[in-house]
Amino acid sequence: MADRTAADGAGVIFDVDGTLLDTNYLHVLAWSAAFGDNGFRIETADIHRAIGLPSDSLVERLVQEQRPDLMEAHSDHFDRLRERYGVHAVTGAGDLLRRCAASGWTVVLSTSADKDDLDWMLPLIGADDVIAGTTTSGDVPHGKPHPDAMVTAMDAHGLAAERTLAVGDSVWDMRSARRAGIDCVGLTAGGISGPELQDAGAAEVHDDPAALLGRFRLSLLGVRAPQTQR
Amino acid sequence: MADRTAADGAGVIFDVDGTLLDTNYLHVLAWSAAFGDNGFRIETADIHRAIGLPSDSLVERLVQEQRPDLMEAHSDHFDRLRERYGVHAVTGAGDLLRRCAASGWTVVLSTSADKDDLDWMLPLIGADDVIAGTTTSGDVPHGKPHPDAMVTAMDAHGLAAERTLAVGDSVWDMRSARRAGIDCVGLTAGGISGPELQDAGAAEVHDDPAALLGRFRLSLLGVRAPQTQR
Incomplete structure (x- = not known):
């Protein structure tokens, strides 16, 4: 020490x-799925470049709206991906x-x-x-x-x-x-x-x-x- | 025309x-899973930079072996991811x-x-x-x-x-x-x-x-x- x-x-x-x-690539896929489930098609490379922002800022940057439901959908997808694919x-x-x-x-x-x-x-x-x-x-x-x-x-x-x-x-x-x-x-x-x-x-x-x-x-x-x- | x-x-x-x-980010995850299933831990950013190579070259670059079984495992994972998350x-x-x-x-x-x-x-x-x-x-x-x-x-x-x-x-x-x-x-x-x-x-x-x-x-x-x- x-x-x-x-x-x-x-x-x-x-x-x-x-x-x-x-974890970044799992986060990209989790966000892609969260956006896709809600009718937004955001290119994965654009999501990747937004990773590292707080979730609310990331959502606002990519869909120009405040959407707490998308943050929750991302968390759900991420947890499932983390369980399935490991980190x-x-x-x-x-x-x-x-x-x-x-x-x-x-x-x-x-x-x-x-x-x-x-x-x-x-x-x-x-x-x-x-x-x-x-x-x-x-x-x-x-x-x-x-x-x-x-x-x-x-x-x-x-x-x-x-x-x-x-x-x-x-x-x-x-x-x-x-x-x-x-x-x-x-x-x-x-x-x-x-x-x-x-x-x-x-x-x-x-x-x-x-x-x-x-x-x-x-x-x-x-x-x-x-x-x-x- | x-x-x-x-x-x-x-x-x-x-x-x-x-x-x-x-499709690149799905391919990264599919390869990560294929490597992981077979005891190789390859960082996802390294996989991403190898995408675009033919499968056999990608495998050889990342695990320094010829492993057709990894190519098959990648295909299986990719098909499942494509079905689940869409392309x-x-x-x-x-x-x-x-x-x-x-x-x-x-x-x-x-x-x-x-x-x-x-x-x-x-x-x-x-x-x-x-x-x-x-x-x-x-x-x-x-x-x-x-x-x-x-x-x-x-x-x-x-x-x-x-x-x-x-x-x-x-x-x-x-x-x-x-x-x-x-x-x-x-x-x-x-x-x-x-x-x-x-x-x-x-x-x-x-x-x-x-x-x-x-x-x-x-x-x-x-x-x-x-x-x-x-």
Whole structure:
């Protein structure tokens, strides 16, 4: 475990879906089905690019209406797909969180998902012992790409923007972080490409947590780490 | 219908999955399930980037083995997903083919799918009257990104490389076309981003068939069309 604590104000805020858990493609299909059941035909590539937004923002972006019934239909489809097809952590997710904690970072998760979802998410990540806390949709007045998603997580754990990094897989993660004054690292594990993440503000891009772990010392997470490991 | 015929040697070769039909995300999930059932955990974003390859090449790329059983498992999963969730044409697909034909192009489809798949694919596209022919996996010694996929289609319809264009959504489509000496147009409807398609050789990139149709006159398909429409 880390010797230093959050008193440093140094933390890494991780997105969950598509970053630590390989869920984006199931979410795309669940939304596609929810829209289709209700007479909307939205191209799956457009849904994919909206993943990472809070559900209400995603719906409004894609069908230009506020439709809580579509959010519920998505949840139902997603639960069925998750049961049928299973969900796994992205390779190296738990190890990356552990390495961050061992390097002195306060590790925080910030997700647009509901608090209840943590019940199945956290065991899959398998790093509860190093996660200082989690921020879910209900904790944040305005979800990503609003900076609230990051500011709330920083406030809750005494993190300073200039000593904090964000790691995510969507342009919404990158924009939320940049607007909160946080440098951010992009992962293409959610299916959004490197150039798209860089355009949205990513300081560096890696394939997945395992790839980032492989270059940890040279990455922002290593270079700016509160303590150097031997 | 077009006044001119294939005697011009002017044609457009269209990919099908992800380009004319919104199937890529279903294929990703079907492959993920096929791999998972057989003890392979492959990240969905990696599967997505391999879509567009022939099935045998996709399997070899992702699990470094020749495994026909995985190809069969994928087909089974895909058929079930297609039945459960449905498949639709990408917006504007049929209209784009019609516009091409009306502009004097010979319209050919070239897909890594099986010949049998055309039975459900063609009715969804709904433009049989303007499609001069189709090339499927069995017709081609080496599938995409090998140039055979394009050369076979050109040979079958008397097309000349310098008067032919390709339209696709994957880097494999772009590479196959470039290696066959054909200029190619990328569509992001399959979820592969513009910069990725440009890196692979796309001369221009549009969102989907509807967007390409909206800029038809200014696109390669319009500028190089054998006959100008009023």
